[in-house]
Amino acid sequence: MRAIATIKDVARAAGVSPSTVSNLLNSRDHLMQPETRQRVLLAMEALSYRPSRVARQLRGAPNPVLGLIVPSVANPFWGSWAAQLETVLHAHGRHVYLCNSDRDPERERAYVEQLRADGVEQIVLSTSLPSLDHLGPAMDAGMRIIAFDREPQDTDPPGLLSVSVDNEAGAHAATQHLVDRGHRRIAFVSGAIRTVSRRRRLAGYRRALAENGIPFDDALVPLSPELGDADSGPLARQAVHALLGLDHRPTALVAVNDMFALSASAALRDAGRDAADIAVVGFDDIPFSALVSPALTTVRQPLREMAEAVVALAADGTAGTDARTSLLFAPTLVERESTARRIS
Structure with a gap:
């Protein structure tokens, strides 16, 4: 077995x-000539050298590892987000x-404590759970x-x-798009409204209805x-199934995310309906x-x-030290064939 370099x-x-070599590992390579830096890099590659994260932290260097907790990568949106951030x-x-948490506060707490024990600082x-009380002790101990x-x-x-994206603005734009195409019986399809993002999306749907x-x-x-x-x-x-059982059925629906939208579209097709009968709008724009x-x-x-903003905040040691720091990004409506039909 080859010895560790x-x-x-x-x-x-x-x-x-x-x-x-230590200067290069600790971002002090401005102290060396470019030719020297290149020789060190080539030697590290030839020897498959990997610096010790624990040793670097003991010397005061920041941990290069960042933890990411998502609900479940079974939803491709979270897989896309993880890939972009990585x-x-x-x-x-x-x-x-x-880490996949299924939005379980206890599971989140356990992951955060384990990551903190492993030296992860951010x-x-x-x-999107409404309360972060379960993470209070870790945050009090310095977890960012x-x-x-x-x-x-x-x-x-x-x-x-x-x-965050402006969830209310996104759902408002989705609903307004359907109103502009002549729809007035517009459904909203979602699982439980127990997260901040889903509450904001439902609020955007309701605001668009009220304004019209x-x-x-x-x-x-x-x-x-x-x-x-x-x-x-x-x-x-x-x-x-519940919507199709109504006496006055909807002509369109807004889904809380793309997976609900695609699943709803499949259910409509199974019931003999298509986009000509009920228009569908999703949220997230996953690749599928x-x-x-x-x-x-x-x-x-x-x-x-958004990934670039997260990494910039993670690198900024002053962000959020005295008060909350919040960045809100504008969503974009992407029009495709599922809402092509216009109601006269």
């Missing part, structure tokens, strides 16, 4: 002192630990939390960082007690939304820009 091994191979982090020489929390897809709440602790003089109808919002992060199919099918037939009209989140 040390700094001294790298220094010997590159023909430099161990302190020169790409941006990698460009900055950082890495990510991915976590991107992507579950960046909330993603969760707009700030009055009860949030000082120092919380937030990066369309009464809110509880029958058009068949909500489930389950969130449906891992499997939206059965919940969307239940909602579609453009590949299905009819292609899904949806609300796009600017994930790359």
Whole structure:
């Protein structure tokens, strides 16, 4: 078995002192000539040298690993978000630990405590739960939390960082798009409204109805007690079944996310309906939304820009130290064939 290379091994191979290798590892490479830097890098590659994260932290260097907690990568949106964040982090020489929590507060708490025990100092929390009380002890102990897809709440602790799309504006745009195409019986399909992001999306749907003089109808919002992060199919099918059983059926629906939208579309097809009967709008613009037939009209989140914002906040040691820091990104409506039909 090949022995693990040390700094001294790298220094010997590159023909430099161990302190020169240390300068490169601790971002002090401006102190060396470019040719020297290149020799050290080549020696590290030849020896498969990997610096010790624990040793670097003991010397005061920041941990390059950032934790990421999502509900479930069974929803492709969270897989896309993880991939975007990992790409941006990698460009900055950082890495990510991915955890799936099913939005379970106890599971989140356990993950945060484990990551903290492993020396991780920053976590991107992507579950949008209304309360962060279960993470209070970790935050009090210095854990830095960046909330993603969760707009700030009055009860949030000082120092919380937030990066989110404007969920209410996105759902409002989706609903307004359907109104503009002549629809007035518009349903809202979702699992349980137990997260900040879903509450904001429902609020956007209701605001668009009110602004257009369309009464809110509880029958058009068949909500489930389950969130449906891992499997939206059965919940969307239940909602579609309830909607098709109404005497005055909807002509369109807004789904809380693309997975609910695609599942609802499949349920409509199984019932002999298609986009000519009931228009469908999703939210997130996951890759599958453009590949299905009819292609899904949806609300796009600017994930790359949001990932860059998260990484910038993580690198900014002053952000959120005295007060909450919140960044809100504008969504974009992407029109496709699922809402092509206009009602006269």
